[in-house]
Amino acid sequence: MPIHVNDLLLMSNSKTTIQGVKTELASHFKLHDQGPVKSILGMKIEHNCMACTIAISQPGCIKSILNQFSMTECNPTQTPMEENQKLSMQMSPDNPEKQKEMKAYPYQELIGKLLYLAIATRPDIVYVIGVLC
Numbered sequence: 001m002p003i004h005v006n007d008l009l010l011m012s013n014s015k016t017t018i019q020g021v022k023t024e025l026a027s028h029f030k031l032h033d034q035g036p037v038k039s040i041l042g043m044k045i046e047h048n049c050m051a052c053t054i055a056i057s058q059p060g061c062i063k064s065i066l067n068q069f070s071m072t073e074c075n076p077t078q079t080p081m082e083e084n085q086k087l088s089m090q091m092s093p094d095n096p097e098k099q100k101e102m103k104a105y106p107y108q109e110l111i112g113k114l115l116y117l118a119i120a121t122r123p124d125i126v127y128v129i130g131v132l133c
Helices: 015-026 059-068 096-103 107-120 123-132
Strands: 043-048 053-057
Touching: 059 107, 107 123
Parallel strands: none
Antiparallel strands: 043 053
16 A cells, blocks of 8 residues: 655654664655755744754745735734733624625634744744734
């Protein structure tokens, strides 16, 4: 029974352990080692061996969200929201015009996409997403 696995990422503090796993897998399967990871599951991986750092980002996902919600011309900021800011919803059930206008904005979809970003690679936006939820 043939099996195809597109990506497999091995991580360890020990190069010996990684090599042992690769050797064991290679004894059972045909492998192609592509070297140090640059991306996986839509995440961009950058590692600096000299500084012993790893940075994970999702520029493609962020660009897609900005395009989908017509925000490509927005201005980035370090702090997207002030602390303790109060938000209000100006939509009342007896105002059909306001309801129709708000249906044009897929708010839940946007929040879901931003939650994914916050969990995966953007902990800096967790507070804002929590307030918007």
